[in-house]
Amino acid sequence: MRIGYGFDLHAFGGIKPLIIGGVKILNHQGLIAYSNGDVLIHSLIDALLGALAMGDIGTFFPSTKKKYKNIDSRILLKNIWKKIHLKNYYISNIDSTIIAESPKMLSYIFFMRSNLANDLNTKINNISIKSTSSKQIGCIGRKEGIACQSIVMLLKRKQQSIKNINSDIC
Numbered sequence: 622m623r624i625g626y627g628f629d630l631h632a633f634g635g636i637k638p639l640i641i642g643g644v645k646i647l648n649h650q651g652l653i654a655y656s657n658g659d660v661l662i663h664s665l666i667d668a669l670l671g672a673l674a675m676g677d678i679g680t681f682f683p684s685t686k687k688k689y690k691n692i693d694s695r696i697l698l699k700n701i702w703k704k705i706h707l708k709n710y711y712i713s714n715i716d717s718t719i720i721a722e723s724p725k726m727l728s729y730i731f732f733m734r735s736n737l738a739n740d741l742n743t744k745i746n747n748i749s750i751k752s753t754s755s756k757q758i759g760c761i762g763r764k765e766g767i768a769c770q771s772i773v774m775l776l777k778r779k780q781q782s783i784k785n786i787n788s789d790i791c
Contacts (some may be wrong), residue, residue, distance in 0.1 A: 623775045624708070625672030632766040641719065641726070641767070642733025642750065643695045643740070652767060655684040661692035661717055661733060661750070663719075666701050666769040668715075672775045673732060694739055702741050705775065712743040714739045714772040716738035719752040721767040726752035 637651035642661040652658035666678045681699055682689045689697075715737065719726050730750045738745040755761040759769055 623672040623711070623777075625657045625668040625670065625773050626777070627664040627667030627669075627671060627771045627773075629660040629667065630766060630768040631660055632760075633764070637691070640694070640725070641729065641769075643693075643736035644729045644732045646724055646726075646729060649663050656682070656689055656692045656694050656697065656746065660767050660769040661719060661771070662694040662698050662737075663738070664769040665715065665717060666698055668773040669701055669705055669775070672773055673708065675704070680768070680790065695736065698737075706742070708757040709778045709780070710775040711778060712741055712747055713734065713776045714747050715741075715771065715773045716747070716749045717751070717769060717771040719769045720755055720761055721752065722754045722757065722762055722764045757786070 631652035631654050633650045634653040637654075637657060639646040639649045639651045640657050640659045643659065652660065655661070656663075658697070663678055670676055678697070681701065682692075730752065733750050734745050734748045737743075737748050738748075739768055743747075757763075760766055
């Protein structure tokens, strides 16, 4: 079992749409970021990488590379998941909390969970996404941006023994 934690924070601004969990949040200003600024996916990528001590999102997708400018964060997540899956791990569970004074997230959470389940090839019931405000305290409370925290637990698949593999062939 491996556990990882991730955190991300972005300020509002610019002309990009607000995308969280791969879902476009209607009628709201986007976040300032090199990619599309999806704080949920960015925190999840860091949690996944942290679980296997593989670095952070900037290790794999540096903001110095033009090919990542305005990229859909779901593409980044799928790329990281492929690397982790090749190491023979699968998702036991994900628990994420979006911290935003505005907009309210409740009506989007099912769609976020569905996107992540599809991108990570896991059941939607393995993914928890919650939202909270910061009770008008700090930069989030002043509606200057959005943050997200994610925790993930990965489990390693059991290797089939050579004997079992050979008996399956015969």
